[in-house]
Amino acid sequence: MYPIPHRSKTQRHLLAVGLLMILILCISSFAQASDPLPSWNNGLVKTKIIQFVCDVTNTNSENYVAPKERVAVFDNDGTLWVEQPISTQTVFTYDQIKKLAPQHPEWKTIQPFKAVLEGNMSAVSSFGTKGFIKMIVTTHSGMTATEFTNEVNEWISKAKHPRFKCLYTNLVYQPQLELLTFLRANGFKTYIISGSSMAFMRPWTEKAYGIPPEQVVGSSVVTEFRIVDNKPVIIRLPKNNFTDNRAGKPIGIYQHIGRRPIFAFGNADADMQMIQYTKAGKGKRLGLFIHHTDAKREYAYDRKSNIGRLDKVLDMASSNDWIIVDMKKDWGQIFPTPK
Amino acid sequence: MYPIPHRSKTQRHLLAVGLLMILILCISSFAQASDPLPSWNNGLVKTKIIQFVCDVTNTNSENYVAPKERVAVFDNDGTLWVEQPISTQTVFTYDQIKKLAPQHPEWKTIQPFKAVLEGNMSAVSSFGTKGFIKMIVTTHSGMTATEFTNEVNEWISKAKHPRFKCLYTNLVYQPQLELLTFLRANGFKTYIISGSSMAFMRPWTEKAYGIPPEQVVGSSVVTEFRIVDNKPVIIRLPKNNFTDNRAGKPIGIYQHIGRRPIFAFGNADADMQMIQYTKAGKGKRLGLFIHHTDAKREYAYDRKSNIGRLDKVLDMASSNDWIIVDMKKDWGQIFPTPK
Numbered sequence: 001m002y003p004i005p006h007r008s009k010t011q012r013h014l015l016a017v018g019l020l021m022i023l024i025l026c027i028s029s030f031a032q033a034s035d036p037l038p039s040w041n042n043g044l045v046k047t048k049i050i051q052f053v054c055d056v057t058n059t060n061s062e063n064y065v066a067p068k069e070r071v072a073v074f075d076n077d078g079t080l081w082v083e084q085p086i087s088t089q090t091v092f093t094y095d096q097i098k099k100l101a102p103q104h105p106e107w108k109t110i111q112p113f114k115a116v117l118e119g120n121m122s123a124v125s126s127f128g129t130k131g132f133i134k135m136i137v138t139t140h141s142g143m144t145a146t147e148f149t150n151e152v153n154e155w156i157s158k159a160k161h162p163r164f165k166c167l168y169t170n171l172v173y174q175p176q177l178e179l180l181t182f183l184r185a186n187g188f189k190t191y192i193i194s195g196s197s198m199a200f201m202r203p204w205t206e207k208a209y210g211i212p213p214e215q216v217v218g219s220s221v222v223t224e225f226r227i228v229d230n231k232p233v234i235i236r237l238p239k240n241n242f243t244d245n246r247a248g249k250p251i252g253i254y255q256h257i258g259r260r261p262i263f264a265f266g267n268a269d270a271d272m273q274m275i276q277y278t279k280a281g282k283g284k285r286l287g288l289f290i291h292h293t294d295a296k297r298e299y300a301y302d303r304k305s306n307i308g309r310l311d312k313v314l315d316m317a318s319s320n321d322w323i324i325v326d327m328k329k330d331w332g333q334i335f336p337t338p339k
Numbered sequence: 340m341y342p343i344p345h346r347s348k349t350q351r352h353l354l355a356v357g358l359l360m361i362l363i364l365c366i367s368s369f370a371q372a373s374d375p376l377p378s379w380n381n382g383l384v385k386t387k388i389i390q391f392v393c394d395v396t397n398t399n400s401e402n403y404v405a406p407k408e409r410v411a412v413f414d415n416d417g418t419l420w421v422e423q424p425i426s427t428q429t430v431f432t433y434d435q436i437k438k439l440a441p442q443h444p445e446w447k448t449i450q451p452f453k454a455v456l457e458g459n460m461s462a463v464s465s466f467g468t469k470g471f472i473k474m475i476v477t478t479h480s481g482m483t484a485t486e487f488t489n490e491v492n493e494w495i496s497k498a499k500h501p502r503f504k505c506l507y508t509n510l511v512y513q514p515q516l517e518l519l520t521f522l523r524a525n526g527f528k529t530y531i532i533s534g535s536s537m538a539f540m541r542p543w544t545e546k547a548y549g550i551p552p553e554q555v556v557g558s559s560v561v562t563e564f565r566i567v568d569n570k571p572v573i574i575r576l577p578k579n580n581f582t583d584n585r586a587g588k589p590i591g592i593y594q595h596i597g598r599r600p601i602f603a604f605g606n607a608d609a610d611m612q613m614i615q616y617t618k619a620g621k622g623k624r625l626g627l628f629i630h631h632t633d634a635k636r637e638y639a640y641d642r643k644s645n646i647g648r649l650d651k652v653l654d655m656a657s658s659n660d661w662i663i664v665d666m667k668k669d670w671g672q673i674f675p676t677p678k
Contacts (some may be wrong), residue, residue, distance in 0.1 A: 068551060145593055166374055202597045213597030223593060225586040225612055232615040234593050247564040254484055254562060254573050258552030260539045276571040
């Protein structure tokens with residue numbers, strides 16, 4: 001060890017200029033050579049993202065972050081794929097109720113199952129979050145883990161979105177696919193932190209986003225290990241285990257990853273705590289929210305929406321240095337070009 | 340697609356011989372060029388491990404496994420480091436009780452805290468698992484996640500083992516360090532699945548074993564996200580959340596990884612379900628248990644031990660194709676050579 005020499009004002013100035021030049025070179029090399037985010041329109045948001053990645057991966061920067069600490073977390077519904085007019089897992093849940101109804105004659109008289117079977121959607125809504133969790137927990141249990149995965153795979157390979165008339169996995173956002181690839185190419189580990197069920201997402205996230213099951217954190221039911229007919233199986237029980245939403249998101253991150261992310265991306269008030277937790281760490285951090293402003297190409301909703309409500313965040317964004325991504329303005333293309 | 344031609348008996352024979360030759364070449368290349376497991380004595384166990392890794396990584400083998408499915412899980416106490424005469428987390432817990440006692444005058448009259456403070460260890464034992472969990476949950480909570488990590492880091496950098504008079508992190512098993520490295524070099528992702536607290540292990544597992552926090556699964560207390568003095572923090576609460584032991588181990592794997600391992604290593608009856616779950620998957624799988632047989636270099640214990648009891652497993656091993664590693668016979672060196 002030797003003492004760090006005191007730097008003169010001129011030296012400090014030269015150092016600052018040098019670091020700035022490295023940063024500019026880094027950004028322009030990304031921007032010119034081959035744009036890593038071609039579906040993102042040029043502007044402040046795109047620049048901030050590229051600048052952040054340049055900065056934390058630059059060993060000469062005071063904001064350098066070691067690769068193992070480069071954790072990026074993304075909400076799923078409304079952040080990585082479409083969540084309107086109702087969330088995809090909700091559609092799956094309704095379809096499962098209809099599919100499994102013959103084995104559950106009692107559903108004809110039990111709410112909110114009765115309302116779903118009768119197609120009375122306003123009645124379904126009247127049972128609120130509690131009714132929703134009841135439906136999820138019931139349809140996502142009573143079978144082995146493998147059987148449930150098979151149910152999801154079968155459904156996701158066939159079900160189509162009511163407006164866009166294509167598979168839900170075709171309604172992932174092209175700019176986000178590019179961002180995920182860009183982050184991973186720069187040593188980031190990308191995670192999903194979603195209020196949806198882990199078991200509903202894990203079967204298809206690797207194919208859709210390049211995010212493997214072990215990097216998908218979400219809500220879960222209680223599960224149990226049993227030996228059935230001499231075969232060890234995991235049984236899914238009709239009991240909620242963990243709700244990975246709002247204040248649950250930082251908890252999901254802590255329990256699952258055990259590191260604080262340096263980059264977080266959401267689209268709703270329910271993602272606020274995840275972004276707060278991310279930004280509260282030491283050093284440079286980025287927190288972003290998508291604002292759905294594009295009714296023509298996708299949907300436009302915010303303060304009054306029941307799904308993906310973005311209200312408090314809009315008021316608090318500027319004072320907290322949260323970046324609001326304006327879908328209409330910032331995204332040149334919404335969905336991947338069909339192959 | 341074209342039909343697979345029917346193979347003659349001679350063709351099948353040639354194919355089998357060819358595959359066998361490839362396997363032998365693969366194993367001998369590992370064994371001769373540079374032994375990946377120098378602290379493992381030559382013998383059936385070492386051969387089986389190397390053969391397994393050769394086989395699942397050989398694209399020409401019918402047992403080939405894609406890299407993303409190469410999940411290897413290890414118990415911690417007694418499998419990766421010493422667990423006698425009492426588990427390291429238990430020593431930490433006792434030390435924390437003594438350290439925190441001035442802030443908890445009530446412990447002088449509440450069991451099993453009273454017994455710990457009086458040094459009456461037989462009384463402590465009499466409170467069994469319930470008393471043990473009470474002590475863990477109490478000493479591992481009432482602070483933020485960051486504060487707890489600091490407590491662990493401070494303790495683990497100073498506390499010494501009563502017999503070996505060195506840091507606990509020096510009492511990791513050299514043969515297992517080599518095995519972890521060997522597996523990772525062959526595309527495996529290595530995980531810890533332990534009954535100990537995640538929060539107790541994660542601060543030091545990366546340095547000790549090269550296993551990052553996000554690949555450490557263990558028991559946990561309930562945690563809560565709060566904004567305290569305008570700062571988002573995670574508070575650890577005095578309530579058990581999940582016990583990652585026995586039938587809890589496959590559940591921990593399912594919830595955390597979402598893939599079934601192809602390789603599992605334990606040392607006690609409490610690891611049996613983890614190995615059963617691993618072995619029940621399709622294709623080639625390896626399940627191993629360390630049998631602590633070396634009182635001279637480490638400890639000798641099995642059927643009657645309160646810590647790391649290995650009893651049922653010894654009876655069931657051969658009929659289930661579980662490999663029993665005889666520490667005395669199979670390990671040439673136990674601990675890393677001091678630097």
